[in-house]
Amino acid sequence: MSRLWGSWWDGHPRTVMRIGIAVIVGLEQLVETFQVDWQSRAPDKYPPTGALSRWLAEVPGAAWVLFALIGIGLVAVARDRRPIAGGLWALAWAAVLSEWQTQIFGSPSRNAFFPGAVLLGWTLGQAWAVSMGARADREGKASRERLGEAGALACLAAAYVGSGLSKLLTAGVSWADGAQIRALVLQQQPVARWDWLAAYREAFVVDPNVAVAASVGTLVLECGGLLLLFGPRLRLAWATLLVALHVNITLLCTMPYVEPMLLLPLTCIPWPTVFRRPPSARPAEPGGPVIPWPMAVALLGLVVAAWLAAPWGWRATG
Amino acid sequence: MPFVVAWAIFATYVLAARGVRNLFPISVFDMYQAHAPEYVARVLVVDAHGATAEVDAFDDWTCEWEVERLDRLEPVCGSRHRPIEYVTRDQTHWIERHAAETPGPETVTLVSRAYRLRPEAGAPPHEDCAVARCTVRRRDAP
Incomplete structure (x- = not known):
């Protein structure tokens, strides 16, 4: 089984990854907080559409209070002090902020979901290690963060695979005919101030073959996101391709997904090798069943809760 | 593990x-x-020479509107003119934040441009619906 998985971080402390995840989540939540704060103060343009948004709009500085609460959890994550409780705490308050934004803006920020998903995975992975009896010493911490990395990568991969699946389940293989790529360029930003950029966008609009190639490439790269869950070299190669996908989307539509473009390098580049960190002993595999029953119950419960919460989930219309 | x-x-x-x-x-x-619809629309600025530009390329907006709101174009322009709501909302905010008391030096037309997506190669045909006549000042003008 271990031959199927590998990480550049094995044998090295994951301090940079841990702090990096907390910082990226924090920066994204800071952006969300700014948006929600000023949008909530312009009810003529962003009318509150639910009880939560109406109530929070009455509380002075509510968005910043939420950000402070999120920050407390993220500091705990970054410092590795009660990281599981800290992660869940931050996610819970960020969920409130996200719901508030959904109620006033009309849709949630999908940019925020990437770091949120990674923090969820990081937290679940650590919970898995604890449920297997990971101790509070240095070796236990290494074991905990090793599974945290696995969880973080799992949720990052799930984001891309989920996106690819959504396209295939909604539009079928016809999504690959290039129409949506051309539509995106035309609807989002067909005009560019730089001639080279205008010509680049025009190539996708006027040549269906270019648009088809981009559509097929998008589906392949997104569905192939599960390749992040094997060895480190394959992970690095696929992460590079996914960053290239985001760069292309930014060029075509001016839709920068900065968060995954930070998370992919953070988790997939061999930073310990880049910075020539000396390796330490790998943590011993914890004993007990591979899937401890508390984790099995927790993961199953998460799926059931998500399906029960379907009426409250936001649904895209197009 | x-x-x-x-x-x-x-x-x-x-x-x-x-x-x-x-x-x-x-x-x-x-x-x-989803699969793209046959027609997709975008609000653009068309200057006196017929060149297109983005709303945020201009300051000092004063407009005579043909539509009530940029995100409600259908009653005036028809069902093909359904630009993305958050895009028109950003454009509306730009125009409001960069409004002027007195007319600017350049006259432009704010149009909803509906493109027809055809499988054939070539620029997609489009139809424009004027949504406002405005005076503006080009941001990169000397």
């Missing part, structure tokens, strides 16, 4: 997202999942 953990959490996230769709931090990431 990490392999099992990763795939179990991966499956959990994908299955959960298919249920709830989008509820932080779980998302099915269903942006632009």
